[in-house]
Amino acid sequence: MGGRALEIVRPRRPALLRLAENVPIHVFFIVAGVLWAIPAIGLLVTSFRPLDLFTVSGWWTAFGGPHQLSLANYHSLFASSKMAGSFVNSVLIAVPATVMPVVLATMAAYAFTWLNFPGRTALFLLLIALMVVPLQMALIPIAQVYAVFGPPGIVRVFLFHAAFAVPYATFLFRNFFLGIPHELLESARMDGARDARIFTSLILPLAFPAIASFAVFQFLWVWNDLLVGLVFAGNTPPVTVAILEQMRNFGSSVDVISAASFLSLIPPLLLFFAFQRYFVQGLLAGSVKG
Amino acid sequence: MSTTVSAAPATGVEERLGRVARAPRPEPKWNLTAVGFLLPAGIFVGLFIVYPVIATVIRSFFNKAGDGFVGLGNYAQVFTNGRTLHALQNNIIWVVIFPAAVTGLGVLFAVLLERVPYRLLIRTLLFMPMAVSLLASGVIWRIMYQQSPDTGALNAVIASVANTITHPGHYTGARPSQPDLVQAVGDGYQVSSPLAPGDVAHVGLIGFPVAEIPSSARPAQDPAPQPGKIVGVVWRDFTPGGGGQVGQVDPGESGLPDLTVQLVDSKGVVAAQTQSDATGDFAFANMNGGSYRLVLPAQNFHPPFGGVQWLGSSLVTPAIILAAIWVWVGFATVTIGAGLATMSRDLLEAARVDGATEWQVFRRVTVPLLSPLMIVVFITLVINVLKIFDLVLAIAPQSVIPDANVIALQLYLVAFTGGLGDFGVGSALAVFLFLLVIPVMAFNIRRFRGGEA
Numbered sequence: 001m002g003g004r005a006l007e008i009v010r011p012r013r014p015a016l017l018r019l020a021e022n023v024p025i026h027v028f029f030i031v032a033g034v035l036w037a038i039p040a041i042g043l044l045v046t047s048f049r050p051l052d053l054f055t056v057s058g059w060w061t062a063f064g065g066p067h068q069l070s071l072a073n074y075h076s077l078f079a080s081s082k083m084a085g086s087f088v089n090s091v092l093i094a095v096p097a098t099v100m101p102v103v104l105a106t107m108a109a110y111a112f113t114w115l116n117f118p119g120r121t122a123l124f125l126l127l128i129a130l131m132v133v134p135l136q137m138a139l140i141p142i143a144q145v146y147a148v149f150g151p152p153g154i155v156r157v158f159l160f161h162a163a164f165a166v167p168y169a170t171f172l173f174r175n176f177f178l179g180i181p182h183e184l185l186e187s188a189r190m191d192g193a194r195d196a197r198i199f200t201s202l203i204l205p206l207a208f209p210a211i212a213s214f215a216v217f218q219f220l221w222v223w224n225d226l227l228v229g230l231v232f233a234g235n236t237p238p239v240t241v242a243i244l245e246q247m248r249n250f251g252s253s254v255d256v257i258s259a260a261s262f263l264s265l266i267p268p269l270l271l272f273f274a275f276q277r278y279f280v281q282g283l284l285a286g287s288v289k290g
Numbered sequence: 291m292s293t294t295v296s297a298a299p300a301t302g303v304e305e306r307l308g309r310v311a312r313a314p315r316p317e318p319k320w321n322l323t324a325v326g327f328l329l330p331a332g333i334f335v336g337l338f339i340v341y342p343v344i345a346t347v348i349r350s351f352f353n354k355a356g357d358g359f360v361g362l363g364n365y366a367q368v369f370t371n372g373r374t375l376h377a378l379q380n381n382i383i384w385v386v387i388f389p390a391a392v393t394g395l396g397v398l399f400a401v402l403l404e405r406v407p408y409r410l411l412i413r414t415l416l417f418m419p420m421a422v423s424l425l426a427s428g429v430i431w432r433i434m435y436q437q438s439p440d441t442g443a444l445n446a447v448i449a450s451v452a453n454t455i456t457h458p459g460h461y462t463g464a465r466p467s468q469p470d471l472v473q474a475v476g477d478g479y480q481v482s483s484p485l486a487p488g489d490v491a492h493v494g495l496i497g498f499p500v501a502e503i504p505s506s507a508r509p510a511q512d513p514a515p516q517p518g519k520i521v522g523v524v525w526r527d528f529t530p531g532g533g534g535q536v537g538q539v540d541p542g543e544s545g546l547p548d549l550t551v552q553l554v555d556s557k558g559v560v561a562a563q564t565q566s567d568a569t570g571d572f573a574f575a576n577m578n579g580g581s582y583r584l585v586l587p588a589q590n591f592h593p594p595f596g597g598v599q600w601l602g603s604s605l606v607t608p609a610i611i612l613a614a615i616w617v618w619v620g621f622a623t624v625t626i627g628a629g630l631a632t633m634s635r636d637l638l639e640a641a642r643v644d645g646a647t648e649w650q651v652f653r654r655v656t657v658p659l660l661s662p663l664m665i666v667v668f669i670t671l672v673i674n675v676l677k678i679f680d681l682v683l684a685i686a687p688q689s690v691i692p693d694a695n696v697i698a699l700q701l702y703l704v705a706f707t708g709g710l711g712d713f714g715v716g717s718a719l720a721v722f723l724f725l726l727v728i729p730v731m732a733f734n735i736r737r738f739r740g741g742e743a
Contacts, residue, residue: 111327
């Protein structure tokens with residue numbers, strides 16, 4: 001893109017010279033690369049080392065000495081039904097917490113983009129305002145509501161997450177819908193299609209990139225959440241809460257903690273690598289969410 | 291979009307469309323379609339966001355039980371209660387350090403990444419912590435921050451540097467077995483009575499772990515005096531199994547090798563220095579007459595570097611901030627990098643052609659062009675840092691949580707832990723967080739109205 005124009009203007013210097021010029025920069029990035037990779041590698045290696053070695057020697061010694069690494073920690077992780085179950089809970093929370101706001105917010109965004117109703121601008125401004133409301137603002141009243149109507153813990157958590165995603169998702173989807181040519185809608189209406197049909201068979205398929213960006217972001221947000229799960233999940237904790245419960249005795253449970261933590265990283269990292277483009281877009285747009 | 295359509299020449303079709311879709315603007319009416327599309331979202335937002343915001347504000351004026359109006363009492367609590375105040379102070383430290391550090395590093399990384407071919411790799415690596423949970427990042431750093439240099443990677447690195455500088459001794463915690471004959475000088479020891487050639491020095495040490503004796507050590511023997519020489523022995527004045535006498539080199543007592551032994555003359559100058567051998571013997575030959583003091587300098591007894599106490603009460607907040615920077619730099623780098631990619635190269639080239647140095651180009655062209663984006667990144671980071679919660683809970687050990695506390699964590703602790711939570715103070719803390727983001731809310735609304743108008 002911009003770079004190509006640049007190369008025309010600036011004559012290319014020999015590759016070796018450019019490499020030498022940039023040596024300090026290369027060193028800088030090697031150090032940075034190490035700084036960003038090492039801590040994560042530490043977690044990975046720790047999760048394969050026996051517990052009794054944790055307080056004796058560092059994880060980096062695992063490569064030198066006698067064979068230390070094993071899957072034992074992962075075995076004991078799945079032997080504990082609570083920890084294993086927490087992964088199921090996380091999925092049961094994250095999937096509806098992603099699907100529900102997609103449905104709610106695409107519908108609302110459709111109305112805000114193409115339907116006319118009283119107070120449209122004012123309502124949308126309200127939605128923009130609600131986008132940055134910290135979710136801490138809702139914890140106490142919702143806890144009181146849940147104390148009266150008591151749905152299961154998993155439902156409590158995903159309803160909360162779903163609702164808090166709606167303002168941001170509606171905003172995101174409306175921005176996307178504004179880019180869909182109006183003629184497309186008009187011709188569908190001329191053909192006699194009603195709004196419900198236009199929405200499901202024309203707009204939703206077109207909105208796939210926006211929905212994907214949002215869904216990847218929201219799934220990770222919910223998967224990685226600790227606070228809402230901690231307050232509402234009760235005895236069906238998501239994996240983050242289950243790990244935290246083990247952390248009171250960090251030194252004596254680091255085997256399970258490290259194994260569970262590492263497993264909990266895998267879905268986000270898979271999503272990250274599979275949908276990198278959507279992921280970054282969604283995250284940059286959602287980073288101010290409450 | 292509507293402007294694009296109305297700009298098109300009005301045809302018969304357009305007019306018919308106008309009747310169907312763009313009915314007369316001024317007085318739109320509620321219809322079933324609009325209600326149907328909006329109501330589901332409206333119910334959720336109303337129930338889970340609008341109602342709670344109002345309820346929390348009201349609740350914040352009531353007492354713990356919720357049955358007595360206390361006015362601003364809960365807010366007074368926020369600013370007077372020691373724990374909350376400490377949380378508030380920590381949040382201020384966070385706000386001062388974190389957004390600026392991350393934005394600065396983001397600019398640095400983004401600008402330098404432009405110059406290397408493997409930018410995608412580094413960008414991905416930096417961004418990965420953003421994908422995983424803050425709890426997992428906390429676990430990662432909790433492992434990094436272990437105090438012992440044997441188990442904590444960060445302290446291991448620091449220890450390897452520190453120990454090459456200070457040379458830890460072998461016999462940490464050693465003390466003389468006969469304190470009247472061998473006295474302490476600083477962290478080292480000296481034999482109390484002066485020595486002259488022909489004398490024998492006995493330095494019995496005890497009080498250090500056996501494991502500190504090198505495997506090369508041999509049983510000690512009482513050295514015979516030698517004319518013209520000062521000789522002596524350093525040994526562990528303790529007979530395993532009992533039976534030995536204090537001050538005597540008994541059979542079975544080990545010599546202490548590798549100790550530095552100095553002779554200091556009457557002017558306080560080190561006249562000679564040697565090391566004890568495997569049996570703990572040492573000898574100084576060719577000494578002039580006169581009297582000397584025998585000194586075992588402090589370096590023999592230096593403990594090795596014990597590790598920085600990252601998770602102790604004084605360093606825990608900086609340690610967590612460091613971990614947070616590690617998590618968020620990728621966000622700043624990618625955002626600012628995206629801005630750089632769309633920046634006009636012509637300007638940079640023009641500046642270079644005009645003879646500007648790279649630093650001048652950066653300072654006078656890149657930074658000003660990027661500053662709107664930097665402000666957005668900075669504000670985003672401020673919002674997020676106000677609500678920081680997971681990292682603190684994950685990294686700070688239970689006992690130092692009061693020292694690492696932040697507002698969002700205190701809200702959780704006060705309202706949802708320890709039996710009956712105080713929803714009054716909890717609500718006041720939530721409102722406090724809310725008030726802090728209201729400027730951002732206003733900014734968003736203003737930007738939206740500006741964009742739509």
